[in-house]
Amino acid sequence: MSEKREAFVTLATNDSYAVGAFVLGNSLRNVKTTRELVVLITDEVTHHYRYRLRHVFDIVKLVDPFDSGDEKHLRLLGRPDLGITLTKLHCWRLTEFSKAVFLDADTLVIGNIDDLFTRPELSAAPDVGWPDCFNSGVFVYKPSMQTYQTIVAFALQFGSFDGGDQGLLNEFFNTWATSDINTHLPFTYNMTATSAYWYAPALNRFSKDIKVVHFIGALKPWHHLYNKDTGHLDLNEKFQEGQQPFLTNYVQRWWEIYTASVNKLPSEVSMQSPVVL
Amino acid sequence: MSEKREAFVTLATNDSYAVGAFVLGNSLRNVKTTRELVVLITDEVTHHYRYRLRHVFDIVKLVDPFDSGDEKHLRLLGRPDLGITLTKLHCWRLTEFSKAVFLDADTLVIGNIDDLFTRPELSAAPDVGWPDCFNSGVFVYKPSMQTYQTIVAFALQFGSFDGGDQGLLNEFFNTWATSDINTHLPFTYNMTATSAYWYAPALNRFSKDIKVVHFIGALKPWHHLYNKDTGHLDLNEKFQEGQQPFLTNYVQRWWEIYTASVNKLPSEVSMQSPVVL
Ligand SMILES: O=c1ccn([C@@H]2O[C@H](COP(=O)(O)OP(=O)(O)O)[C@@H](O)[C@H]2O)c(=O)[nH]1
Numbered sequence: 152m153s154e155k156r157e158a159f160v161t162l163a164t165n166d167s168y169a170v171g172a173f174v175l176g177n178s179l180r181n182v183k184t185t186r187e188l189v190v191l192i193t194d195e196v197t198h199h200y201r202y203r204l205r206h207v208f209d210i211v212k213l214v215d216p217f218d219s220g221d222e223k224h225l226r227l228l229g230r231p232d233l234g235i236t237l238t239k240l241h242c243w244r245l246t247e248f249s250k251a252v253f254l255d256a257d258t259l260v261i262g263n264i265d266d267l268f269t270r271p272e273l274s275a276a277p278d279v280g281w282p283d284c285f286n287s288g289v290f291v292y293k294p295s296m297q298t299y300q301t302i303v304a305f306a307l308q309f310g311s312f313d314g315g316d317q318g319l320l321n322e323f324f325n326t327w328a329t330s331d332i333n334t335h336l337p338f339t340y341n342m343t344a345t346s347a348y349w350y351a352p353a354l355n356r357f358s359k360d361i362k363v364v365h366f367i368g369a370l371k372p373w374h375h376l377y378n379k380d381t382g383h384l385d386l387n388e389k390f391q392e393g394q395q396p397f398l399t400n401y402v403q404r405w406w407e408i409y410t411a412s413v414n415k416l417p418s419e420v421s422m423q424s425p426v427v428l
Numbered sequence: 429m430s431e432k433r434e435a436f437v438t439l440a441t442n443d444s445y446a447v448g449a450f451v452l453g454n455s456l457r458n459v460k461t462t463r464e465l466v467v468l469i470t471d472e473v474t475h476h477y478r479y480r481l482r483h484v485f486d487i488v489k490l491v492d493p494f495d496s497g498d499e500k501h502l503r504l505l506g507r508p509d510l511g512i513t514l515t516k517l518h519c520w521r522l523t524e525f526s527k528a529v530f531l532d533a534d535t536l537v538i539g540n541i542d543d544l545f546t547r548p549e550l551s552a553a554p555d556v557g558w559p560d561c562f563n564s565g566v567f568v569y570k571p572s573m574q575t576y577q578t579i580v581a582f583a584l585q586f587g588s589f590d591g592g593d594q595g596l597l598n599e600f601f602n603t604w605a606t607s608d609i610n611t612h613l614p615f616t617y618n619m620t621a622t623s624a625y626w627y628a629p630a631l632n633r634f635s636k637d638i639k640v641v642h643f644i645g646a647l648k649p650w651h652h653l654y655n656k657d658t659g660h661l662d663l664n665e666k667f668q669e670g671q672q673p674f675l676t677n678y679v680q681r682w683w684e685i686y687t688a689s690v691n692k693l694p695s696e697v698s699m700q701s702p703v704v705l
């Protein structure tokens with residue numbers, strides 16, 4: 152009987168996101184996942200970062216970039232860079248796995264989430280912007296060439312209402328909000344708390360349950376400055392004030408994992424100066 | 429066979445919220461609801477406003493104020509006024525109705541929502557701040573003295589994690605996020621889009637389905653200035669810029685309904701100058 156393989160999968164199309172993927176992979180090792188780790192990369196990721204990724208991921212797989220090129224819709228979000236996230240669709244082609252969990256490269260895992268593999272396709276957590284849509288930064292799915300081809304065909308025919316993977320996947324898996332409560336992951340599995348109506352009491356009440364922090368938006372943890380000797384975090388000035396007291400802790404945590412992970416690398420890698428982002 | 433009675437219920441503990449309730453009641457009449465309209469008021473609501481409310485609601489019911497007095501938690505939200513919302517609990521005492529829908533006085537109904545009465549207790553839409561909590565501005569419930577007493581006892585024993593009714597009701601109906609998808613109202617039945625991560629594409633995609641707009645936060649429609657002769661809306665300067673293009677339309681709609689509703693009142697009422705809020 153062949154063993155059932157399951158994997159956590161992420162994506163990096165450039166070195167910036169490769170840093171994110173590197174930290175994410177290490178954060179998954181820290182919580183002692185028993186599943187395989189896969190990172191999809193495109194040609195743009197430099198040799199230096201491929202090398203780093205190979206130290207933490209079981210599989211580093213080169214894929215073709217896939218761009219929605221749909222400028223009109225992306226402008227609505229003020230995020231012309233999201234088109235590239237359609238490259239995510241390649242994750243369905245990992246058919247050596249019977250079940251997989253996709254995680255954005257800007258997520259950080261702080262608690263074991265191996266229980267996600269009991270969930271059906273497509274399971275995801277609500278998006279805070281429009282909570283009848285799921286956030287596509289964390290989702291459980293079933294690799295399948297057939298599904299891959301169907302979604303690609305769907306994308307080519309209908310596009311994506313936000314020009315990125317979230318609009319596309321929500322339109323494709325369009326019964327998520329109404330059909331099966333088991334496909335609703337707890338918000339603590341994809342905590343994207345950047346809401347203006349800051350619901351601080353809920354955060355206090357539920358923060359102990361948070362398992363995955365997702366740094367959505369244009370400003371990522373790697374856009375801040377961190378002094379690895381003093382542990383001092385120098386926040387990017389664009390960082391919204393309202394978010395600071397809470398998110399700062401997680402940005403700090405991200406940098407601590409980054410530093411520890413780099414220290415664990417064989418010296419010929421860690422001696423190289425970090426990529427300027 | 430006795431007829432099954434069902435009602436929409438709201439609450440106003442002062443004249444400011446009574447204006448909201450007045451507009452809400454009229455907005456429900458505009459969409460031709462077939463259900464009864466009930467407003468709970470406290471002693472503070474002036475004669476003038478009680479009179480207005482009686483013109484649109486079938487029942488204007490005086491109840492005792494009920495305050496959480498839980499300053500510590502409320503300060504977290506920067507909203508010391510929310511304690512009063514525990515007065516909402518009185519809605520469970522309306523046992524002449526077999527099913528009811530509670531609506532905050534700061535909601536505006538723009539499409540018929542009578543289908544809500546097929547939903548079980550407790551049905552509500554996700555809160556954008558923490559979407560595994562429901563927003564308690566719109567909920568379907570079953571009036572019952574037993575439930576009323578149980579929730580009051582629960583409130584006295586455990587308090588509320590946010591000091592208001594939302595924290596309390598989420599703790600009491602604490603399987604909402606995980607147990608029955610039918611208790612998840614579409615977000616379009618309680619659209620509280622004030623999120624910082626403005627998901628404009630979803631709004632574009634789904635705005636045609638919006639049935640209830642909920643003006644959450646400290647700034648309510650009645651805090652803006654409106655010239656009923658020119659139809660010009662003069663927005664309160666605290667109104668966040670990012671929200672303007674979209675929410676402004678709904679604030680305008682609120683004022684149009686307000687103006688039309690006041691015009692429909694018998695002249696001895698409409699001749700009185702509006703209450704300064
Ligand atoms: O230039 C890019 C943009 C995105 N991504 C991948 O696509 C995901 C989704 O994009 P992002 O996280 O920036 O979007 P957000 O979560 O902020 O909406 C990232 O986490 C990466 O895995 C990438 O590899 N290169």
Ligand SMILES: O=c1ccn([C@@H]2O[C@H](COP(=O)(O)OP(=O)(O)O)[C@@H](O)[C@H]2O)c(=O)[nH]1
Binds near residue numbers: 533
């Ligand atoms: O001083 C108050 C505060 C609140 N309310 C009622 O409680 C509801 C909830 O409060 P609010 O809508 O201000 O809270 P938000 O939705 O902004 O969180 C209101 O809509 C009113 O029905 C009231 O009658 N008097």
Ligand SMILES: [Mn+2]
Binds near residue numbers: 255257365366367
């Ligand atoms: Mn992301």
Ligand SMILES: [Mn+2]
Binds near residue numbers: 532533642643645
């Ligand atoms: Mn409200």
